[in-house]
Amino acid sequence: MIRFLTLVLCILSVQVYAQTGTIRGTVTTSDGKPAEFVNISLGKSARAAVVNETGHYALHKVPAGTYTLTASFTGLITQTSTVTVAAGETSLVDFTLAEDNRQLQEVVVRDDSRLTSKETDYVARMPLKNLENPQVYNVVGKDLMKEQMMTDVKDAFRAAPGVAPTEYVTGSFAVVFRGFTNFDYARNGMATSVYRTGTEIANLERIEMIKGPSGTLFGSQVSTFGGAMNLVTKKPYAGFGGEVAYSMGSFDLSRATIDINTPLDKEKAVLLRFNAVQHQQNSSNEYGKNKRFVIAPSLFYQASDRLSFLFDFEYFKSNATRLAYTLLFADEVPFKSAKDVPLGFKKSFFDNDLLSDAQATKYFGQAKYQISKNWTSTTGISHVNEFLNHSYQPYVNWISADTAVTSIRHFGPRERTYANVQQNFNGSFNTGRFRHNLLIGVSYEYNDESVTYRIVPLDKININRPFEKAGLSRVNSVLADPATPTSHDAYGGNALGVYVSDVINWTDRLSTMLSLRYDRFEQTYEGGFVQPSLSPKLGIVYQVVKDQVSLFGNFMNGFRNQGPVEQPNGSLFKPKPVFANQLEGGVKAELPGGRLGGSVSYYYINIDNALRTDDAQYSFQDGQQVSKGYEVELTANPVAGLNIIAGYGFNENKFVKADAYEGKLATQAPQHIVNYWLSYRLPFQLLKGVGVGFGGNYVGESYLNSSNTYAIPAYHAINATAFYQREKWKLGLKLNNLTNVRYWDSVGNAQFTRNFVATCSFRF
DSSP states (O other), X not given: OHHHHHHHHHHHHHHHHHTEEEEEEEEEETTSOBOTTOEEEETTSSOEEEOOTTSEEEEEEEESEEEEEEEEETTEEEEEEEEEEOTTOEEEOOEEEOBOHHHHTTSOOHXXXXXXXXXXXXXXXXXXXXXXXXXXXXXXXXXXXXXXXXXXXXXXXXXXXXXEEEEOTTSOEEEEETTEEEOOOEETTEEOOOSSSOOOGGGEEXXXXXXXXXXXXXHHHHOXXXXXXXXXXXXXXXXXXXXXXXXXXXXXXXXEEEEEEEEXXXXXXXXXXXXXXXXXXXXSSSSOEEEEEEEEEEEXXXXXXXXXXXXXXXXXXXXXXXXXXXXXXXXXXSOSBGGGOSSOTTOOSBOTTOEEEEEEEEEEEEEEEEOSSSEEEEEEEEEEEEEEEEEEEEEEEEEETTXXXXXXXXXXXXXXXXXXEXXXXXXXXEETTEEEEEEEEEEEEEEEEEEEEEEEEEEEEETTSOOOOBOHHHHHHHHTSTTSOOEEEEEEEEEEEEEEEEEEESSSSEEEEEEEEEEEEEEOSTTOEEEEEEEEEEEEEEEEETTTEXXXXXXXXXXXXXXXXXXTTSOEEOOXXXXXXXXXXXXXXXXXXXXEEEEEEEEEEEEEEEEEEOTTOOEEEEEEEEEEEEEEEEEEOOSTTEEEEEEEEEEEEEEEEOSTTTTOBXXXXXXXXXXXXXXXXXXXXXXXXXXXXXXEEEEOOEESSTTSOSEEOOEEEEEEEEEEEOSSEEEEEEEESTTOOXXXXXXXXXXXXXXXXXXXXXXX
């Protein structure tokens, strides 16, 4: 009997499935771009779908029959289409939506609103709106990047509240936020950091700055105690289009970019996008060159109604000088400030031919499968290989107020492989009256690096006397000497992380987030060790005004793995991971039409098991460090064409319990960071397409050494732009550092003096 009933149920289920079909298609705007977040509704039923970032949508298990399909979004003309669904078949319905001029009189033009859009699936690793997320994050989009004519990835981070970028002697960039420095980042939600090559802005759709210790979802590889960075790349969309651009400017800037997108089949199931850039520019300093070449093709394939694939490849090649690293980290140094260093602001001890040759190949794959109406599986693979043929890294050690000792550290060959495999399951379901958005994920990361390096001592230079710069021929002659010592090192490890996150909607306004991660880190070199960690995250959100204003609070955790330490008596001290716990609360706002938005938050980050060393050089794990402060973000579109973006971050990161540095501020952590930008597209018909922009950055004083005796001065850099844009082309001019201030980043690198960038672009 049981077998008979089972057979009957199977037959009935097959019959029911056979009586349904699928509707899918693409939705684009009139300029061929994907119309992401457009709502697709089926007649008067409750069935609906939301268009994804590639412009695709799908409605599954639609009963056979004839329906009216509607595509709608604020600011776009609503369209309808009649569709007949046949049993067991797929019906294709595409939409091309135009702007609704009547609604645009009341709402902001979509191109303007994109400057501040916070729609993302990456921050919470689930589709969660900003007002529903109990965590602060900032987004810098491609439209803002274009409006400010950015040519370097560090420029994008300057547009985020409480963030200051920097660059290291290795060639990689880093950012400082909430008192901590982060070298690592995620790419489309996956750990994909590069250390020795660099990152190009041309292939970026947006940058997401995720504030606070984020180890629960992102692990220790990507997240520092200040937060995590996620770089979102450009992806194919269901339409033909593209842009070519050329920029020229001060210090021999020459930059060409191309972005082409096209469907490869009539059904628009296979989409291709190709980005490339050739960039070169000298420094405003007499030492400094940067040449880089990047190609980044991306292929999207909608294999079936439920299954899609995304393949990315990125090749990065650079031939550039490395920034001279000034070694002023001791407790007592000859100078009080970077302003006191007697070498002129534009001068150098090194010739401009000490170029480093680096390249990286990056492979990415993603498979997304719609298991059911409410459950999705996403599988991601990332593989990065960095290779340095050679890298000349200059160092300057000031031993007195007028004497410096120079040297070169030559690395090469140096090879690093980093791989990440990630599996996420996202689902939504009800338990009684309560709605759950659930994430279950697992991540495996692998890292292996080998390096050969040699140290080349150069000169002891008295700055008051004439000196000869060190160049390539002299350094190579020392390297060619067999007596020059050569060192070989290897590093590596792997980490397995399992995590779960549940967002529970108790009412339509009140929700909580409960998350937990188990992480197992294994170091495979230097004796090897295994270290497990548990990382929790809790959050609460209450929408005071539905979909407009929310109050939030969170407890977040981050961790850093620590290897064994040999004590002076020969014993081995095995510390636990260093944990940082954050408490944060604040308010977020997003008023209709994008006219006003932003957030205000206060945070308190506590580290109570930091490593410290006493006078006898014994290590202990009872140090305490507290980083606290507040952040303010404001975005506004008060009238059509006017954009206002501003942010302020205050941070105090101190060692509360330590040895020599108790009560001192953490290094490279400015207390005050301000960013602001205003742009206006003139509304007059006679001047249609003309726009201007004005803004800048203020970064307060910070310290390079732990004793707080050597300071990096505060600075305020101001920029301005003017542009003329038509439907197919655009001309722009930007002036950077208008007041020609001399300033340094948080590790003491001299920054560009006043300069200009002129850009012309053509869209098709």
